[in-house]
Amino acid sequence: MTVSQPNPAAEGALPPPRAERGVIGWLRFNLFKDWRSSLLTVVAAIAVVFALFYGLRWIFVQADWGVVAELGGRIAIGNYNTVDSCASQNCFWRPQAVLIGFVLILGMAWGVAGKGMTRNIAIGAATVISLFAFLPYSWEEMGMDVRLLLAANLPALGVGWLLARYTPLSTYLRISLLAVAWFVVSMVLLRGITGAPGLQPVSVNNWGGFMVNLILAVGGIALSLPIGILLALGRRSRSPVVRLRIPLGNLRKLKLSLPIVKWLCIAFIELFRGVPLLALLFLSQYLLPLALPEGFFLTRIPLLRTAIVITLFSAAYMAENVRGGIQGLHPGQAEAARALGLSGIRTIRLITLPQALRNVIPAIVGQFISLFKDTTLVYIIGVLEVVEIGRSFIQGNIQIWGGADKEYFIFVAAIFWIFTFGMSRISRRVEERLGSDSRARN
Amino acid sequence: MKLIRRKDPESRSPLDEIADTRGEATEPSDEIIICRDIHKWFGDFHALRGITTTVRRSEVVVVFGPSGSGKSTFIRTINRLDEHQRGEIIVDGRTLSNDVRNIDAIRREVGMVFQSFNLFPHLTVLRNITLAPMKVRRLTGDQAEEAAMDLLVRVGIPEQAHKFPGELSGGQQQRVAIARALAMQPKIMLFDEPTSALDPEMIKEVLDVMREMAGTGMTMICVTHEMGFAREVADRMMMFDLGRIMEEGPPEQIFDDPQSERTKLFLSQIL
Ligand SMILES: Nc1ncnc2c1ncn2[C@@H]1O[C@H](COP(=O)(O)OP(=O)(O)O)[C@@H](O)[C@H]1O
Numbered sequence A: 001m002t003v004s005q006p007n008p009a010a011e012g013a014l015p016p017p018r019a020e021r022g023v024i025g026w027l028r029f030n031l032f033k034d035w036r037s038s039l040l041t042v043v044a045a046i047a048v049v050f051a052l053f054y055g056l057r058w059i060f061v062q063a064d065w066g067v068v069a070e071l072g073g074r075i076a077i078g079n080y081n082t083v084d085s086c087a088s089q090n091c092f093w094r095p096q097a098v099l100i101g102f103v104l105i106l107g108m109a110w111g112v113a114g115k116g117m118t119r120n121i122a123i124g125a126a127t128v129i130s131l132f133a134f135l136p137y138s139w140e141e142m143g144m145d146v147r148l149l150l151a152a153n154l155p156a157l158g159v160g161w162l163l164a165r166y167t168p169l170s171t172y173l174r175i176s177l178l179a180v181a182w183f184v185v186s187m188v189l190l191r192g193i194t195g196a197p198g199l200q201p202v203s204v205n206n207w208g209g210f211m212v213n214l215i216l217a218v219g220g221i222a223l224s225l226p227i228g229i230l231l232a233l234g235r236r237s238r239s240p241v242v243r244l245r246i247p248l249g250n251l252r253k254l255k256l257s258l259p260i261v262k263w264l265c266i267a268f269i270e271l272f273r274g275v276p277l278l279a280l281l282f283l284s285q286y287l288l289p290l291a292l293p294e295g296f297f298l299t300r301i302p303l304l305r306t307a308i309v310i311t312l313f314s315a316a317y318m319a320e321n322v323r324g325g326i327q328g329l330h331p332g333q334a335e336a337a338r339a340l341g342l343s344g345i346r347t348i349r350l351i352t353l354p355q356a357l358r359n360v361i362p363a364i365v366g367q368f369i370s371l372f373k374d375t376t377l378v379y380i381i382g383v384l385e386v387v388e389i390g391r392s393f394i395q396g397n398i399q400i401w402g403g404a405d406k407e408y409f410i411f412v413a414a415i416f417w418i419f420t421f422g423m424s425r426i427s428r429r430v431e432e433r434l435g436s437d438s439r440a441r442n
Numbered sequence B: 001m002k003l004i005r006r007k008d009p010e011s012r013s014p015l016d017e018i019a020d021t022r023g024e025a026t027e028p029s030d031e032i033i034i035c036r037d038i039h040k041w042f043g044d045f046h047a048l049r050g051i052t053t054t055v056r057r058s059e060v061v062v063v064f065g066p067s068g069s070g071k072s073t074f075i076r077t078i079n080r081l082d083e084h085q086r087g088e089i090i091v092d093g094r095t096l097s098n099d100v101r102n103i104d105a106i107r108r109e110v111g112m113v114f115q116s117f118n119l120f121p122h123l124t125v126l127r128n129i130t131l132a133p134m135k136v137r138r139l140t141g142d143q144a145e146e147a148a149m150d151l152l153v154r155v156g157i158p159e160q161a162h163k164f165p166g167e168l169s170g171g172q173q174q175r176v177a178i179a180r181a182l183a184m185q186p187k188i189m190l191f192d193e194p195t196s197a198l199d200p201e202m203i204k205e206v207l208d209v210m211r212e213m214a215g216t217g218m219t220m221i222c223v224t225h226e227m228g229f230a231r232e233v234a235d236r237m238m239m240f241d242l243g244r245i246m247e248e249g250p251p252e253q254i255f256d257d258p259q260s261e262r263t264k265l266f267l268s269q270i271l
């Protein structure tokens, strides 16, 4: 195509009004259009300046971040590596190995994705983690071993990238499977194995810090979507039904078709959505053990019970999101698939679900985010997750750290915000990627 | 652009492969669709009130009539998108029943084209066409793609193969929908107002494809109000009203000598 050809569509087309062009034009048009918008602009500008001034002054001058430094590694892993939990050994390396594994997998994702958001996240995360190796603690407080394992994250990222580039581990599917496998291995590694040298068991009840929030969130996110999809499909299904034939005397029968699966799904969804998560967590804590046999593993591991409750709670919401997505589809989509001879299951898998999920990505990611934040609720069963580890520490040392709650909570809030902001950015990107091709004209 | 192709034993196209994988249900009889006294209710509403008719192989039937008269419902009962509650439908020797495998077998032989196209917006044009042949007829990806490209050439838009439906005009989308249905090598094609959602300049391109298809000997039931097309292509026309076939006959009779007052009135309104 040549540029010099006159474009017939351009004939009679005019440039946009002058007021909307250039920086001045933009300002005039958007901020100072009339006296009302000018007033609002000025008031808002003053508010922003004040907020920035006091906010930054507090963060950099007035706040005492000593509590964060004092807690240090406990923010990440709680009391995992204390004499109480891991008596005769030093267990710090186990959570660190888990982290390195995930950074390696992140590197592989980068290797497959190439440039773009995945690369930025991968490099950013690994760099920040590696920089922790240079925190200005004394050698007694933070040993060489800890620092080396932290610094190892950046090379691990590179190894992951190379693996994705030069080995068959170069598809998203394989990497995802690897991530799932590593998650399982991580649980074993963190828990330890009785009798294995160097892997002294650490009771799950002693797990803590941000590690617990992440484990609950990752496990919950990975499981609640598939469970939610099944629940949504179950709720819409009319089969299988239980057919009852109740004889009513001479040859007359009452025939009933009971959509059992549908009812069970509705009951499950409405039950979990209708009760506050906190109440469900308490119930899992005090009621469930009574209903389970003595010594059953669920009765011994409170954290696992909360993990299940959080996942199911989230799955119930997920089910409604997915159902909304399915109902938003034109019924002609499924009809066209069925008319082509595709089976019901294939229609769902190939036509209905991909479109339904794409349409409700924002709701799904919103649910992921709220699940992630809800993981802080496990404090009620005494788990020292990231908020509680600091709160209990401050409570326990009230003479020294009495006023430091606000610094700690703001610190934790910032961590959560960074993660959730990242999640919503990723979701936006996924949405764009999936939407740009097929929605161009619809 | 000629849809008909002589069967040449030397040159086999992937479409022939599909034809080979298809088991005949029974002896092919001349009557490919038999409807006996079909009734259909939506709740209390009696939508089909006893439809009895027979469609022969290669016959082109045009169905018309006022809105809400049950035209869509009628053709949708033939591939079980709507379930009839009384009467009997036999398609290509198979009696429609609730057996899922039976329904799927019939749907494989019956293609359908909708007023609103219903292309799958998350799949490319090519993938829209190859999906069912690969999943249902078990063609390999290469076979299915070759066949799909053949069909796209025949409906005149091979260059759109790798676009998404949302990037096509309405007429192009409907032609893709026709290609998608044909890719399953159906014995019968059902059309439910295929041109009603199209701008005038696109109607012709779709009707051209349908006209060619009729020339290949495809059995077709078309719900349409394109009366020029009907007069030219239809072997028989059916006027629907209030869930019944009000009048039925060759186009000459319907247009030039309609027997029923309703038909006369309706035609005078739309012509
Ligand atoms: N799914 C449905 N539920 C209830 N009523 C329906 C449904 N589908 C069609 N109908 C009704 O059945 C009648 C016939 O519809 P239809 O076959 O679509 O008519 P046509 O295609 O001739 O315009 C209409 O009155 C319509 O309102």
Ligand SMILES: [Mg+2]
Residues within 6 Å of the ligand: B071, B072, B073, B192, B193
């Ligand atoms: Mg209709």
